[in-house]
Amino acid sequence: MAFLEINNVNKRFGQFVAVEDFNLKVERGEFVSFLGPSGCGKTTTLRMVAGFEMPTEGEILISGADVTHKPPNQRNVGMVFQSYALFPNMTVADNIGFGLKVARKGKDEIAKVVDEMLALIHMESFRQRYPYQMSGGQQQRVALARALAIHPQVLLLDEPLSALDAKIRVELRTEIRAIQQKLGITTIYVTHDQEEALSLSDRIVVMKDGHIEQVGSPFQIYNFPETPFVASFVGTLNVVDAVVRDPQSGALTVDGQEIQTAQPLSVSAGQTVRIAVRPEMLRMTANSGSGGTNELSGTVDTVTFLGSIVRVQVRLEKSKLFFDMFNNPHLVPPQVGEKLTVYFPREACLVV
Amino acid sequence: MKRSRFWSWLWIGLGILYFFIPLLATLNFSLRMKKDVISLMAYEKVLADPGFVKSFTFSAEMAFFTILASMILIVPTAYWVHLRLPQAKPIVEFITLLPFVIPAIVLVFGLIRIFSRPPFVLTASPALLVAGYVVLSFPYMYRAVDNGLRAMDVRSLTEAAQSLGAGWGTILLKVIFPNLKVALLSGTFLTFAIVIGELTLASLLAWPALGPYMALLGQNRAYEPAALAIMSFALTWGMIGLIQVFTRGTSGTALGGMK
Amino acid sequence: MKSKQQGDAPLARPSLPKINWNWLGVMPFFLFALLFLILPASSLFVGSFQDNQGQFTFNNIKNLFTPYILNSYKLTIQVSLVTAVGGALFGFLMAYAVTLGGLPRWLRTALTTFSGVASNFAGVPLAFAFISTLGRVGLVTVILKSLGINIYQQGFNLYSFWGLCLTYMYFQFPLMVLIISPSLDGLRREWREACENLGGSSWHYWRHVALPILTPALISTTILLFGNSFGAYATAYALTGGSLNLVPIIIGAQIRGDVLHDTGLGYALALGMVVIMGASILGYTVLQNRASRWLR
The missing domain is CATH 3.40.50.300 (P-loop containing nucleotide triphosphate hydrolases)
Known part of the structure; x- marks a missing residue:
């Protein structure tokens, strides 16, 4: 008891x-x-x-x-x-x-x-x-x-x-x-x-x-x-709208760019769902997880200096994603207006 | 919980009785001048008495001059102390509280001793009465003004006005006074309520004010004093009510009175 | 602004000692207070030690210690003590009832307004009100008589000690309500909860937490109430017409006509009042310091 x-x-x-x-x-x-x-x-x-x-x-x-x-x-x-x-x-x-x-x-x-x-x-x-x-x-x-x-x-x-x-x-x-x-x-x-x-x-x-x-x-x-x-x-999240393309394989499009979830989806094709990605799962380099990597390309919208970290916000078409990178005095952070691709593992993609 | 609420109601009930029984009794008495009928005769008699009108007018005038003098004295002083002379604050506060230590009866005794012989012979002038009232109003007026000043940022307001080119007169009249309106109003009403029926100073300095008039009436009439008491209570109520209307939302409480 | 002035000063007159000209701004106030408060008060002090010819003497002070004068001080102090303690107690209970006693909120607003009025309703009209209530033909006296209770035969007399106390209470306890209510508001709910949580009962809470926290406010208010009746003249004069032997009444009579046949004794009498008020304030300071070690 x-x-x-x-x-x-x-x-x-x-x-x-x-x-x-x-x-x-x-x-x-x-x-x-x-x-x-x-x-x-x-x-x-x-x-x-x-x-x-x-x-x-x-x-x-x-x-x-x-x-x-x-x-x-x-x-x-x-x-x-x-x-x-x-x-x-x-x-x-x-x-x-x-x-x-x-x-x-x-x-x-x-x-x-x-x-x-x-x-x-x-x-x-x-x-x-x-x-x-x-x-x-x-x-x-x-x-x-x-x-x-x-x-x-x-x-x-x-x-x-x-x-x-x-x-x-x-x-x-x-x-x-x-x-x-x-x-x-x-x-x-x-x-x-x-x-x-x-x-x-x-x-x-x-x-x-x-x-x-x-x-x-x-x-x-x-x-x-x-x-x-x-x-x-709990925690911070990037939440974006995505259109389901193929529920069976977990394929979705975000502002026209295709990504995949690790699990099959329970909604039918053509519907809009919201997907969530933790900012710490986003990378600027392709480093594939076990189930393969998603990538999304956009333009750097804002760069905010927060001391030990730098928060970067990337605009796709309508959706915005942000991620944090460690502050490194020897590396130049991304510049506003620059084209950028972010990568994240398929299993990091939560459907909410 | 239920038990304690019973006691709360009991104490409040007793308090309400204490408040209202004397008022009801007085009201009842004041309406009984004509035998066996309720009438306003006592009130009519009081209001028709030229002695009442004269003494009331006199007291109202005294109250007016007291309030004016008290403000002219207290507002610039309190303002200056806030702005430039914070080290003088304890002394000024002490002086304004002295009337609590020196009762009115003692004060008037001293005033008579000082001002009944050269170099200052003032006992024949109502100015001495006003001066005494101003002293009695110190604690209330200073407290009201001090609270008001504390509620606003005197230094920033003054500096802002100065930076816009205002001189001292303009600052006091156009910036400080308007912001003190509520505080000054509550000081005014309280002082008025105190001065209008004051007995000690008026009677011992031998002025025909409302207080001595009422005391005299009490010695040789029965019903008119009750009517006067009701009117006086209504006046006090009106003044305190006005203070509460103006200070709603602020923490201005009205303490005081001439016992 | 200030630093700029200081910066300019050495250029102009380097050798003059510094005078804080700011004091000039409060001079009118100090002058007025000196003329109409300090000087009169101290003149009584001087007068207490002078005989009719203006020679220094202790006789006036010595003459205070006669049974007649001592009794009047005793009576005045008794009235003040009874109404201060009684008013504080009753006012505290009422303030407690409306702040923490679980009564509806509007009652508190009503009580505050009543207290504001009642604490200022004093002097001649108050005496009239009590005469209409408890005088020989007062409403309550008459009603009680019709119920078979003749309070004047039972020994009550409005124009005596207890009647005066009852009348003074009318402005005493509302003053207590006004002053103590904010302190009661200052008692935080968490203190009571913490006490209960640690196993304490209501008694523990009041004995060890609430009352010690309230003590400084209770002391200062009681002293204020004491002074409030100690110096009261108008109410007593209008009520008893001078039949009660209170110090303010004797001083008043002395001013009106030479009842003591000794002006110096009158001054000494007034001085005695100031000394007693001063002593009670001193006592207050000492108690306050002991009771509020835990305060900033």
Whole structure:
């Protein structure tokens, strides 16, 4: 039996359906991310696990026990909020020790746990600081320690990094994952940032409009999206219209140029479909994949310098494709107006 | 949740009673001048009394001059402090808050002591009353203007005006004042509400203002004071209502009053 | 602009000490405040230490410590304390009800408007309103009498201590509502949730989180309310006509006619008020510093 089970959970606010038929089993020690745009129900689901919202239907089990209607202060679930939510009137040590104090633990035990937690987040010297004396990243680390200090069965993180600077975000992300693995704690992580979800998770739950679109490992989600939404939400995509020429062989035309998919198509000849290609699959040189190579020729439309990479957009007739190339000071990037052919393997061509 | 909402309703209910019972009682009383019938006689009597008209006019004049003087004094000062003299801000703020520490009764005592003998003999002039009112209006007027200035970017506006060739007078009259309109209006209404029925200064400096008139009426009449109280409440309500109409959406709250 | 001026200055007059001419801009204000606020206030201070001939003396201060004067201070402080604490408590509960108590939104708007009006509705008209309500023939008195409860026989008197307190409360608690509501809005939902999440109950939340966070605002507002009734003259005068022995009333009587037969004592009395107000503000600063270590 799974450690955390969310079975047939529905949540409605009046007429509005926030979460619909949500089913998920999370194993002990697993790191699962809920990924989706804002308003997709990911935070509501997390708040139901924490006990701040009650499901309209369905049940939530932690370690076999039904906690669906338990109040939040009896669930032993740790939560980290987007806005840190540290108690501003308490020092770091008092914040971390709060849960234990409420549970009437002894002074010595509290001090011991606080020491452990401070060591865990590498902030031993911040013991007596108040929240206002710390940066956002430091506050969020303390909030993490505070949630972990009560030795929760499940750790919940609600967009913990979205209020932070890009650089701190990457740093803290790595730290969260390291701590999670060290403690082996079952974790649910809510985010709208696909990069975070891909880099952190054992499994990702992609959500849209209150329901689950796809559950899978980062690898599966990125490479084999099951729905057009997952394909477009996770990673960046070139999406172009193509006319089916021969469904059997997977032959299509894009602005009159012929390409092939790896699989046969399920629509009849003459129909228009949308095909998607990840930009990183496009090359400027012919380097055939196992199933053969497609090529498309066009004119360079824009060249955008983004630091480590250069983004090039190629216009065919109507359609546009972009791809990224590494910045190399010794190579001249393509010039606007230049004719260019891009190559990509047949299996990189997703029909959405 | 249900339980706590019960308590919320209870406290609000008690508050509503506290607000309205005295008003209802006063209203009821004010309508009972003719025996056994509801009538507006008390109001008619008050409005027909030349003493009321005279004292009301006098107080309204005092309020007008107070507001004018207070603005002329506070707006340029607050503006200048914002723009050029931020180091003076704590001192100016402290002075504008002093009327909270020095009650009106103490202030008027001091004013009489200073201005009843040479070199400045002002006790015979209503200017002293206005000056006292201006001091009492400091906390409200300064707060309103300061909030208003904080809401706009004084420095950029001034520099933009200067770069377009405006002089100081033009900047104050054409740029700063119009942008402070809401703040000044709320300061104006609040000051008016305070000054119009003020008793302490007016009575102890012996001016025939509305406050002393009302107090006198209260000593020898029964129904007219109730009518006056209702009218005065309506006036206060009108002033505060006007402030809220003008400051809708901003965080201007009206605090104050002469107790 | 500023740096340009500084750049020009050495060319013109290199040897003059620097004067910040910007101070000129606030001179009218300072001059006015000096004449009509500082000077009058300090003249009372000087007067408190002078006898009728203008000689220095401690007699006025010494004369404050007579039972009559001490009692009037005591009474004034009692009225101020009762109405400050009572007003703060009741105002807090009302503000809590409309901000966090789950009541409809329009109630809050209504309460804010009422509070704005009621906190400014003071002085003579307020006294009239309470006389019409709880005076000997006031509406409530009469209604209660018809129900068999004669509050004046039970010992209540509008023109005495509790009547005055009840009247002052009319402007005290609305002021509390106005000032404390924004602080209650500042209590973030996440704090309560974090507390619950860590196993805390409602009691833990209020005891360890919400009340400590609100303490600075509660202290400062209560002091403000204290000062608000401490200096009140008009309401008390119109209500009791001078029968209650409050310090502002005595000062007022002293100004009208020489009731103390000693002007110097009048000045000392006024000085005492300023000292008590100053002391309460000082106490406020100390408490504030202790309660708000965690504030920026």
